[in-house]
Amino acid sequence: MTRFADVRGHDRVRGFLQSAVAEGRLAHALMFAGSDGIGKRSVALALAARLLCEADGDDACGVCASCRQAGVGSHADLLTVVPAAGKKEIGVDRVRDLKRFMQLQPLGGRAKVVIIDDAPTLSTAAQNALLKTLEEPPPRSFLILIVNNADSLLSTVRSRCQRVNFSPLPTEIVVEILTANGLEAPAAIELAALAEGSPGRALRLQSCVLDGARARLSASLADLRGARYSRLMQVAHELGHPESDLPVKLELVLAHFRDVVVEAIRTASYATADAALRQADLVNEAWQSVRYRNPNRSLLLEALLLQLAAI
Ligand SMILES: [Zn+2]
Known part of the structure; x- marks a missing residue:
């Protein structure tokens, strides 16, 4: 209990x-x-x-x-x-x-x-x-x-x-909870940094983060603007397969744009920060839709990628 x-x-x-x-x-x-x-x-x-x-x-x-x-x-x-x-x-x-x-x-x-x-x-x-x-x-x-x-x-x-x-938990408590769940300390620290104070989120991100998928995803997202239609559809396809990973991958996409916002503010690149904030909003909307409604996932992803690339 x-x-x-x-x-x-x-x-x-x-x-x-x-x-x-x-x-x-x-x-x-x-x-x-x-x-x-x-x-x-x-x-x-x-x-x-x-x-x-x-x-x-x-x-x-x-x-x-x-x-x-x-x-x-x-x-x-x-x-x-x-x-x-x-x-x-x-x-x-x-x-x-x-x-x-x-x-x-x-x-x-x-x-x-x-x-x-x-x-x-x-x-x-x-x-x-x-x-x-x-x-x-x-x-x-x-x-x-x-x-x-x-x-x-x-x-x-x-x-x-x-x-x-409920407020987000301090990162050190997330690390403690993850190590108590059997994660090695380096993995726990990497996941906790992404988890925004949520051990549950850290555990969900685990499979997609620790095998290098996160780095590949960030690389794909970094060059969206002006990308060809076929490239956008390729990224949409990667996000949507396997289907069961979609909610977690959308969380990673959200984390990517939030990282961009933080970095852009640090370097006073306000136009970039503003664009990444709008991109994060779009991703958050898509995530809510996948979670609570039952959208056509390929259409949703295609529309999302086109919108992200247009910002
Ligand atoms: Zn009792």
Whole structure:
């Protein structure tokens, strides 16, 4: 199981949540906002474990029946909601299920906790179906919405949740987490430098970074302007294959343009910085689209490359 004591970094958030629980003033609808892979889910699980624990300490005790059930991922009062297999969205049906779950008396007697992992995958209808529950949650029930971009939720949902912001982790903590995950120190340091404070992102980038793919990608991106159409389509093809790597490769492309911005600002080349910022925006838009919608990927990549080359 995950306890607050197991969470690396996020001291401010942990302190806030622990005292809110201790003082009985924890909001019933919480929105954990911050970049992907930064540790929001771990903190949500630690909070759930604390709320469900039979002891009354600052942290889940780790030994009571409730903590043992949470430890094996089968606590009857804890529900994690994600899109069904093969689906990109969480539909209204799942929201009905979670409402029924929240209405039930806690079996362990403490609380009911629902975690919606990646809440922007809730369909618009599902978000609307959730409003009343967010406004008037059943007693002793807690709902935690995890989001990497709060703007992707309806404002009516956002305004009904207490927002808890997660900041990027310091690079040295990312390195620690990566080495604890079995990475050698040099690889951990290289990945952490790209990870923007997110261990999850570092782990996703791992396969594409450590085999030299990143260097090849940066070389391709460096000479886009004025490139021939056939060259642009070749880069689009490289990004799109294998298909499963596309989201990670788009993150690397984003990292490339951010590096260009930083370097251009350092050397006072403001026109270059401005261009690279606009390029980064386009890539970010494409990444969001791949992640949350279901675009025609080859068309999306072709359009992206043409736009990047035109800036
Ligand atoms: Zn316990």
